Amino acid sequence: MSVPVLLLEAAGPESEALARAAAASGHRVHAVTDAATLATYSGELRRLLAGCLVTDFAQPGQTLADITHYGRRIGVQALLTVNEYLTDLAASACAALGLPGNDPERAGAARNKALMAAALDDGHVITPRTTIVADLRELRDLYPAEAVGFPCVVKPADGAGSAGVTVVTGPEGLEPAWHAARAARVMYGLPRDERVLVQEYVGGREFSVESVTQHGVTTHLCITRKHTTGGTHRVELGHALPARLPAAAERTLLDQAGRAVTAVGVRNGATHTELVLGADGRCTVLEIGARLGAGHIGVLIQHALGIDPWRTLWDIALGRHPAALTPTRGRYAAVRFLTTPHAGRLVAVTGLPAVSTTIPAVRVRVAEGAPVGPATSNRGRLGHVIVTGHDPLAIDDQADRILRQITITVGPGSQS
Template structure:
């Protein structure tokens, strides 16, 4: 926030309550503000949440986006890993993938964990999972965007199972029952989830080129039915499906995921769909 509470450009307009990046706009000029406000007010509510009519305007924090996946039991927190986010640019910042654990310099990891610890303490979480989203800017400063008292969505729990050999849902049950949670990695691998989106608006005709399921590609799934109206993703609802890739090396995992995405074709025809 700038002097006298005035926001500078760019800034972010978003619903006061919501999920899945719905209704969020990065405003880069004053004439975009009204449309951004309307997008926040009319964003489709996800997960059956009640609609909150309020709209937030906040500073835009530039940098690379990460999340920290943590478990807290009796006030003591264990950070399982840092997740690197793959996001779109432009007015709408939609998450197109997650890779974990992120390989970062030790000082960077420490800074992200310290900020996450402060956020968990500030909101008063003493038992349960937390998913803390942060921005790391070019000078190494990290800022907390938000914290969720839950497992990370977007298949992050599944990625933790594949990469670290930890069952996060079992850990949640153990914490709820007051039993010691097993949070020590059984494996030291890497995993990424990449989401498929439409290149343009229209009716989904077909998705071809999906890879077969193998030990290193344990999931390749399309959730959008043929004939569905689709368009360039402006929220997580715009995801058509996902692919998960695992392996012992982070660069190999990311390279394989990128190659798979290049082989998949999303065919869209004109029309409003169903």
């Protein structure tokens, strides 16, 4: 049955996939965005939309009123977002419209890292030791008071995509890390929390758990192994799923992810929980997002497990039970991201593989001549390659081999 549905922001790979999935099911898709982002919508995306509400996200109270009025006018039956910055707004809008959503009183804890640290602690989730500082003076006082050890991680309270996150190895790095955290951009001109988190650095292998919750019941779809850079800025260079781990390690990861889902009030929708598994088997939750994992994780789930995550999310948002969560494939999928260590202007990307049944996606998202530079956050990635197959080790080897064969040429020029 065709019904009107509302998508808080249709720009971006995951959002566009949600819009296409809804349109393919015959639903009338309406988007909520701001004027500047609407100007970037492609012709294809605009043709998918039955309507669009243009609002000012920088005024959350007015935006909620706008969404509520618009939703009631069109008779909206479901509301979703996969945009990190809009998940708490989505929870409030669902509550106002009487639609399945998350707890609006706790939704901020899946968006704001300071609130998240407190909520996870209250939920008996294992997390890094965290100190929250409001100004530079407080930060400077931490080291003499022996309240911070090294290495540590400094991050903004309301950042996303690893922007403004720094691994600090000594006291001389604290102040530059503070400034980097405060300089991290917040989308849509949203009101920002100026506080900064200083967290214990937790070493080990990095994973994420991809989950969906419906009517408060959580199903873990898979565990994703993450490939990240070392050094000062930890940028994600790839994902592979489903990760195969010893049963005890898997149970530990899923248990902590489930506790985190409950702690931040997720009742209906996807979650992406980032964790570290130490050499001693201890599992630490770093962060949780009340959304589908970005970085093409949804595409990997579809290729590896045969689950359509976007249709599943609409089913949950529409209150359809049960959502289709049983894997229909037993494959593996990996993505590798293209980056460059050189600052300048992109001249060419050569050596890209052809798209095939085992390499279903190859994309360069930065135009030739555009300014590029070393990736200090996930926004610095230039493109990606996806590889699928039946053997996880072979897939990882193939993905790494493809990455080595690609040449990114950067010429003189400044990075904006």
